[in-house]
Amino acid sequence: MTELDEATRLTTQPAPVQQPRRGDPFGPLRLGWRQLTSMRTALLLLFLLALASVPGGFLPQTSLNPIRVDQYIREHRTLGPLLDRLQLFDVFSSTWFSAIYLLLFISLVGCLVPRTRLHLKALLTKPPKVPRSLAKLPVSERWESDADVDTALAQARSALRGWRVVRRGDELSAEKGYLRETGNLVFHLSLVLLLVGIAIGAFRGFKGTVLVVEGRGFSNTIASYDDVHPGRRFSPASLVPFSVDLKDFRATYGDDGKALTFNADVSWSKLGGTPKGYDVRVNHPLAVDGAKLYLIGHGYAPHILVKDADGTVLDDAPVPCLPQDPQFLSTCVIKQPSTKGKQVGFRGVFTPTTVTDEGGRVGSAYPGPKNPALTLTAFVGNLGIDSGIPQSVYTLETKSMTPVDNGQARALLPGQSWKLPTGVTLTYVDTREWATFQVTQDPGKLLALIASVGMVAGLMLSLFVRRRRLWVRAGGGPGEPTTVQVGGLARTDPDRFASEFAAITARMRE
Amino acid sequence: MPDKGLGQLSDGLLFTAVVVYALAMLGYAGEQASRKARRAVTAVRAESRVLLGAGGPPVSAPAVPVVTERPSRAGRIALVLTLGGWLVHATSLVLRGFAAGRVPWGNMFEFSSAVALVAVTAFLLLVGRGAVERSLGAFVMLPVVLYLGLASSVLYTEAGPLVPALNSYWIKIHVAAAVVASGSFLLSGVIALLYLLRSRYDAGVEARKSPRFPVSLGAQLPSAPVLDRVSYSVIAFAFPVWTFAIIAGAIWAEAAWGRYWGWDPKETWSFITWVLYAGYLHARATAGWKGRKAAWVAVAAAVALVIDYYVVNIFVVGLHSYA
Numbered sequence: 001m002t003e004l005d006e007a008t009r010l011t012t013q014p015a016p017v018q019q020p021r022r023g024d025p026f027g028p029l030r031l032g033w034r035q036l037t038s039m040r041t042a043l044l045l046l047f048l049l050a051l052a053s054v055p056g057g058f059l060p061q062t063s064l065n066p067i068r069v070d071q072y073i074r075e076h077r078t079l080g081p082l083l084d085r086l087q088l089f090d091v092f093s094s095t096w097f098s099a100i101y102l103l104l105f106i107s108l109v110g111c112l113v114p115r116t117r118l119h120l121k122a123l124l125t126k127p128p129k130v131p132r133s134l135a136k137l138p139v140s141e142r143w144e145s146d147a148d149v150d151t152a153l154a155q156a157r158s159a160l161r162g163w164r165v166v167r168r169g170d171e172l173s174a175e176k177g178y179l180r181e182t183g184n185l186v187f188h189l190s191l192v193l194l195l196v197g198i199a200i201g202a203f204r205g206f207k208g209t210v211l212v213v214e215g216r217g218f219s220n221t222i223a224s225y226d227d228v229h230p231g232r233r234f235s236p237a238s239l240v241p242f243s244v245d246l247k248d249f250r251a252t253y254g255d256d257g258k259a260l261t262f263n264a265d266v267s268w269s270k271l272g273g274t275p276k277g278y279d280v281r282v283n284h285p286l287a288v289d290g291a292k293l294y295l296i297g298h299g300y301a302p303h304i305l306v307k308d309a310d311g312t313v314l315d316d317a318p319v320p321c322l323p324q325d326p327q328f329l330s331t332c333v334i335k336q337p338s339t340k341g342k343q344v345g346f347r348g349v350f351t352p353t354t355v356t357d358e359g360g361r362v363g364s365a366y367p368g369p370k371n372p373a374l375t376l377t378a379f380v381g382n383l384g385i386d387s388g389i390p391q392s393v394y395t396l397e398t399k400s401m402t403p404v405d406n407g408q409a410r411a412l413l414p415g416q417s418w419k420l421p422t423g424v425t426l427t428y429v430d431t432r433e434w435a436t437f438q439v440t441q442d443p444g445k446l447l448a449l450i451a452s453v454g455m456v457a458g459l460m461l462s463l464f465v466r467r468r469r470l471w472v473r474a475g476g477g478p479g480e481p482t483t484v485q486v487g488g489l490a491r492t493d494p495d496r497f498a499s500e501f502a503a504i505t506a507r508m509r510e
Numbered sequence: 511m512p513d514k515g516l517g518q519l520s521d522g523l524l525f526t527a528v529v530v531y532a533l534a535m536l537g538y539a540g541e542q543a544s545r546k547a548r549r550a551v552t553a554v555r556a557e558s559r560v561l562l563g564a565g566g567p568p569v570s571a572p573a574v575p576v577v578t579e580r581p582s583r584a585g586r587i588a589l590v591l592t593l594g595g596w597l598v599h600a601t602s603l604v605l606r607g608f609a610a611g612r613v614p615w616g617n618m619f620e621f622s623s624a625v626a627l628v629a630v631t632a633f634l635l636l637v638g639r640g641a642v643e644r645s646l647g648a649f650v651m652l653p654v655v656l657y658l659g660l661a662s663s664v665l666y667t668e669a670g671p672l673v674p675a676l677n678s679y680w681i682k683i684h685v686a687a688a689v690v691a692s693g694s695f696l697l698s699g700v701i702a703l704l705y706l707l708r709s710r711y712d713a714g715v716e717a718r719k720s721p722r723f724p725v726s727l728g729a730q731l732p733s734a735p736v737l738d739r740v741s742y743s744v745i746a747f748a749f750p751v752w753t754f755a756i757i758a759g760a761i762w763a764e765a766a767w768g769r770y771w772g773w774d775p776k777e778t779w780s781f782i783t784w785v786l787y788a789g790y791l792h793a794r795a796t797a798g799w800k801g802r803k804a805a806w807v808a809v810a811a812a813v814a815l816v817i818d819y820y821v822v823n824i825f826v827v828g829l830h831s832y833a
Contacts, residue, residue: 039796043789047807050785050814057778057817058826064774092773198771207768259674283678283766294768440768448770452757459750463791493743 036103037110045104052100056091059083063090105195112188119181126166127173130471134487137471138494139501143509144481149474152482156472159507163470172472183461190454197451200444203233207441213301213318213434217245220291220439240291240441241271249298249433253368257327264295264435280437290441297436299323299330300350302374302428306336309423314338318432321350322394327364328352332374333396334426335383341422343383347396348376348409352431362411374428375411378404378420466492470504484508516609517669521662523602524623528658530595531630531651537588538648542730544584545645589637589644592651596630603627610669615685616676618823622661626654628693632744641740643732646704653700680762687755692815694748695787698741699812702805705737709802738801741808742794749787756780775826779818786811 024030035041060068069089073080087094134140145152149170156172157165163174208225210218218224220242230236248265264280270288278286286293301318308314314336321330334346353366354373362375381401385391410418417427468490476482486505490497603623607614615624629650637644672681711728714721721728731737759780764770771777790807793799799807 039792040798043792043796043799046785046789046792050782050789053778053782053785056773057775057782057822061773064772254671258671260671261677262674282674283680283762285765285768292768294766296768438768442769445764445770449761452760456750456754456757459753463746463750 033110036107039111042104042107042111045100045107048100049104052097053091055088056097059088059091061089061091063092101195105192108188109192112185112192115181116185119178119185122181123178127164127175127469129168130171130173130473131487134471134473134485137487137489139489139498140485140487141501141505142483142485145474145484145509147482149476149482152474152484153472155510156474156484156486156508159504160470170474174470174472175468176470177465177467179461180465180467181462183458183463183465185458187455187458187462190451190458193451193454194448197444197446197448200447201231201442202444203231204235204238205231205440205442205444206234206239207438209296209436209438211297211320211434211436212244212246213320214246214249214432215318217243218437219243220288225439238441238443240289242268242288242291243271244268244286244293244437245275246435247277249435251298251367251433253366257366259367262295262298264298264437266293268293290443292440294438294440295435296438299434300328300352300369300372301432301434302332302350302372303430303432304334304374305427305429306334306344307425307427308339309341314424318434320434324349325364326367328367329362329364331394332376333394334376335385335393335396336424337383337385339422339424341424342380343385343401344420344422344424345379345383345396345398345401346376346426347379347398348374350374354411362409369431372431373411373413375409376418376426377407377409378418378426380404380420380422466490466497468497468500470501472508513609513611513669516605520602520605520609520669523598523605524658524662527595527599527602528655528662530591530598531658532655534588534591534595535648535651535655537584537591538645538651541585541588542645542648546730585644588647592630592634592647596627596634599623599627599630606669610671612672613682613685615689616672616681617665617667618819619661619665619667621685621689621819622665623658624689625693625696626658626661628690629697630654632694632697636740636744641743642736645730646701646732649704649727649731650697650700653696657696675766678762678766680758680765684755684758684762687751687758691748691752691755692819694744695752695783695812695815698744698748699809699815701737701741701744702808702812704731705734705741705805706802706809707731708737709734709805738805741805745787745790745808749791752784752787756784775822776818779814779822783811783814783818786814 060072062069072089073084083089087096091097131137135142147155153167153170153172157167160172160174163176165172165174207229208222209227210225212218220239222228222236222239245267246264247267250261250263250265252260254260262282266278266280266286267275268278268286268288269275280286280293280295282295285295299321301320303318304315305313306315319332319334321332323330330350332346332348332350336344349362350372351362351364352368352372353364353370355363355365357363362373379396379398379401384397384400391397404420412418412428414428414430417425419425468488470486470488473485474482486508488497488501603614603620606620606623610616615621633647633650636642637647707725708728708731710725711721711731712734714725759777760770763772786807790804790811793804793807
C-alpha cells in the first residue's frame with residue numbers, strides 16, 4: 001500500500017478475497033471461510049433470504065392458518081403435496097430457510113469480528129501522516145500567511161474543533177466521524193442479538209388459547225388450554241400462576257355492522273391473591289408478571305336447558321357456537337348422551353339478528369343480538385361417543401342417528417322449547433357471549449426490543465455520520481511568509497464535504 | 511362521528527391537487543421540450559459555423575425559431591404549481607383527518623394519498639436543496655398523478671371510524687413512519703429507473719447509436735452519477751425510518767395480537783422489502799455491484815414495497831386486511 005493509499009483508506013471494509021499461499025494445508029478451508037465472509041457472499045445470501053421469503057408471503061402457512069393449508073392441498077392435488085414436501089407451507093421453519101439465515105449470520109459474525117478489531121485499532125491510533133502531495137486530494141487549498149508556522153498551525157487547530165487532531169512536526173492530521181463505523185458495528189451486532197432474542201422466545205416461550213364463556217374462567221395451567229404451543233425447551237413450571245374469570249363481554253357495532261369496540265371485563269388473581277378487575281381490549285392486554293393475556297376472538301353461546309323425559313335436568317349450560325360470517329351466523333352442536341332413552345343430538349345455527357329469505361333460509365343481518373334465534377335440526381340414535389374414536393365437540397356424527405321431523409329445522413326464540421318424540425326437551429334460555437383469550441410468555445422479548453433499539457441507533461449513525469480526514473502543512477524559511485497547505489478527503493457526500501472544507505479553511509485564514 | 515361535508519371538501523381538494531400536479535407535469539415537460547429545441551438550434555448553428563470555417567460557400571442561418579427566455583419560465587411556473595398542488599394536497603389530507611376524527615391514514619385510500627404527499631415533499635426538498643434539477647419533475651409528477659388517480663378511483667373509501675384493531679396510538683407512530691418511508695422509497699424507485707434509463711442512453715451514445723424511445727428520454731435527464739447519488743441519499747434517509755416502522759409495528763403487534771412477529775403476509779413482505787433495501791445499501795459499496803446492478807436492486811425493493819401494500823391487502827388473507 002502506498003502512503004497516499006494508506007492515508008486515504010477511510011474504511012475498515014475488508015479487502016477482496018485473496019488466494020491463500022500455495023502449500024498451505026488449510027488452504028481450501030481458509031479460502032472457503034474467506035469466501036463465506038466476503039461481502040459478495042453476504043450480498044448473495046441476503047438476496048437469497050429475500051427470495052426464500054417470497055413463497056411465505058403468498059402461500060398459506062401452517063403457523064398462521066393450518067385449515068387454509070389443508071384446503072390448498074386438497075384443491076391442488078398434484079401441486080399441493082409437492083409444495084408440502086418442499087416445506088413451502090412452513091417456509092420460515094424450513095430447512096432451506098434456516099440454512100440461508102444461519103449461513104448469513106455466520107458470514108456476518110465472521111465479518112464483524114475482524115472489523116471490530118480494526119475499528120478498535122483505528123480508535124486507538126492517531127490520524128495518519130500527512131500525504132506528500134496535498135494537492136492530489138479531492139479538495140485542497142494553499143495560501144500564504146504573515147503569521148509564523150506555530151501561530152498558523154495553532155489557528156488551523158482552533159478551526160478544527162470537534163476533530164481528532166495530532167501534530168507531527170509542522171503538520172497536522174485530523175479525522176472526524178468515527179461514529180460511522182461504530183454505528184455500523186452496533187447495527188450488525190444488534191442483528192445477532194435480535195436473533196438470540198428470537199431464539200430464546202422460540203425455545204422457552206409458551207402460547208395457549210382458551211375459549212371462555214361469560215361467567216366462567218380458567219387458570220394458567222397447560223390443562224386449561226384448548227390449544228397450546230410450547231417452545232421446544234419450555235418448562236411448564238415457568239407458567240405464571242394466575243387465574244381469570246370472564247365477568248362480561250361486550251362488543252359494539254356501527255350501523256353498517258362494522259365492529260367498533262370489544263371489551264372483556266375480567267377479574268383476575270395470582271395464586272392466593274385478592275381478585276382485581278381489568279378491562280381486556282384489543283391493543284390492551286392484561287400483563288401478569290412475565291405473562292400476557294390477549295383478547296383474540298369472540299362469539300355467542302346460547303344458554304340451553306336439556307331435560308329428560310322424566311324431567312331430570314341433563315344439561316343447563318351455555319353452548320359456544322362458532323362464527324361463520326361477519327354477521328356472526330354461527331354453527332352450533334349440542335350432544336346429550338346421558339338420556340335414559342336414545343341419545344339425542346342437535347345441529348344448527350345461531351343468528352344474532354335473524355332474517356329469513358324467500359326460500360326459508362335463515363341468516364343474520366347484523367352482528368349484534370337484535371333478534372337472536374337458534375335454528376336446529378334434531379337427531380336421535382347413537383352419538384358414537386363411546387366408540388373410542390375421538391370426536392370434536394363442534395361436530396355431530398349422524399351416521400347412526402335418525403333425523404327428527406325428517407330433518408326439518410326448527411327455529412327457537414329465547415325462552416322457547418322443543419320436545420322431541422323421545423320425550424327429551426330442549427329449551428333455549430337466553431344468550432351469552434364467549435371470548436377467546438391467548439396467554440403468551442416470551443422470555444426473549446426484552447432482548448429483542450433492546451436489539452431493535454440498537455439497530456435503529458446504529459443504522460442512523462452509520463448512514464448519517466460522515467467520516468473525513470483533513471491535513472495541514474505549514475512551512476517557510478525565516479523572513480519568508482508562511483505557506484499553509486490544506487487537503488481533505490471524505491468517502492461519502494463529497495459535495496457537502498467540499499463546503500465544510502471551504503468553511504474550515506476560511507476560519508483557518510482569518 | 512364522520513363529518514360528511516368536510517369529507518367531500520377533502521375529496522374535492524384532492525381532485526384539485528391531482529389536476530394541478532398534472533399541469534405542473536406539463537410545465538416541466540414544456541421546459542424540457544423547449545430546451546431540446548434550443549439544443550437543436552445550437553447544434554445547427556455549430557454546424558453552419560463549421561461549414562463556414564471549412565471555407566465553403568457562405569451558408570445563411572437556417573430558419574429555425576430562436577428560443578428566448580420562455581423555457582425557464584415554464585419550469586418556474588411548473589415548480590410554483592407543484593408547490594400549490596402540494597399545499598392543496600396537504601390540506602385535503604388534514605381535512606380528511608378532521609372529517610373522520612382521527613389520523614388521516616386509516617385505510618388504503620388515505621394511505622396512498624399520504625404516501626404520494628411524502629413523495630412530492632421529498633422531491634420538493636431535493637429541488638430546494640439543489641440536489642436535482644427541477645425538470646426531473648416531469649418524470650416524478652407522472653407516477654404521482656397516475657398513483658393518486660388510481661388510488662382515488664379504485665381504493666376510494668368514505669371517511670369513517672377505524673376498526674378496533676387499528677384503534678391505538680401506535681397507528682400514529684407505526685403508520686406515519688411507514689408512510690414517510692414508503693413515499694421516499696417510491697420516489698427513489700422512480701429515480702433508480704431514471705438512472706437506468708440514463709445509463710442506457712449514455713451507453714448508446716458511447717457506442718454511437720442514436721437511442722430510440724424511451725431510452726432517448728435519457729437526454730432530458732440529469733447525469734447518471736447525480737441520479738445514482740440522489741436515489742441513494744433518499745434510500746439512506748428512508749431505510750432507518752422503514753426499520754423503525756417495522757419495529758413500531760412489531761411493538762404494536764405484541765400489544766394487539768400477542769406476538770411481535772408472526773410472518774403474517776404483510777410482515778413477510780415488509781421483511782422482504784427491508785432485506786432488499788439492506789441489499790441495495792451493501793451492493794452500492796461492493797465492487798461488481800455498483801451502478802446498474804445496485805439500481806436494479808432498488809427497483810426490485812420498490813416493487814416488493816408495492817406488493818406489500820397493495821397485493822397483500824387486496825389478494826392475500828392476513829391480519830392486515832382491513833380496507
